[in-house]
Amino acid sequence: MSNRAAGTFDVTMTPLAPYETIDGVAFGRITLTKQFQGELEGSSTAEMLSAGSSVKGSAAYVAIERFTGRLGGRAGTFTLQHSGTMTRGDASLSVQVVPDTGADELTGLAGRMTIDIVHGKHFYTFDYTLPSGE
Numbered sequence: 001m002s003n004r005a006a007g008t009f010d011v012t013m014t015p016l017a018p019y020e021t022i023d024g025v026a027f028g029r030i031t032l033t034k035q036f037q038g039e040l041e042g043s044s045t046a047e048m049l050s051a052g053s054s055v056k057g058s059a060a061y062v063a064i065e066r067f068t069g070r071l072g073g074r075a076g077t078f079t080l081q082h083s084g085t086m087t088r089g090d091a092s093l094s095v096q097v098v099p100d101t102g103a104d105e106l107t108g109l110a111g112r113m114t115i116d117i118v119h120g121k122h123f124y125t126f127d128y129t130l131p132s133g134e
Contacts (some may be wrong), residue, residue: 005071005126007038024054032063034069040126042069057089064098069127076106080113097128106130 012033019027032046046065053059063082067073079101084093095113103107111128 003072003128003130005128007036007040007121007124009034009036011122026052028052036064036067036069038124039106040067040069040071040124042067044068044080046080054117055088058087060085065106070128071106074105074130076088076102076104076109078102078106078109091115101105102130113119 013126014033015033016029019029021027028050030050032044032048034044034046036042036044039059044065044067046063046118048061050059050065061077061082065080065082066077067080069078074110079098080095081098082093084091093115095115097109097111099110101117108131109128111126113124113126116123116125
């Protein structure tokens with residue numbers, strides 16, 4: 001059965017020392033902590049790697065995020081994989097559950113998340129499935 005959860009989250013970003021800059025490309029690392037409100041309620045931590053071009057609005061990032069909390073009233077943990085690309089301001093983002101990372105009442109979780117930022121506020125929509133009887 002397919003489900004949809006929606007809400008907001010607050011994020012704190014802690015930049016780490018950049019790897020280096022080579023040929024105008026800046027390689028960076030950031031640790032993120034998030035606090036989710038809504039049907040997804042809990043917290044997460046993520047590690048992000050990024051590469052920023054010397055061309056304005058062109059960059060990419062990958063991240064692994066571990067969530068702990070409740071989804072639709074069920075307690076557990078799961079891991080998300082992020083892959084984002086921006087080409088001269090045109091953004092593309094994929095955020096999905098890493099297969100078989102759901103634990104406790106979220107065992108068997110699969111899904112994809114979209115993230116929107118409106119006037120500095122972060123919104124999520126999470127389309128997911130859980131095995132019946134779980």
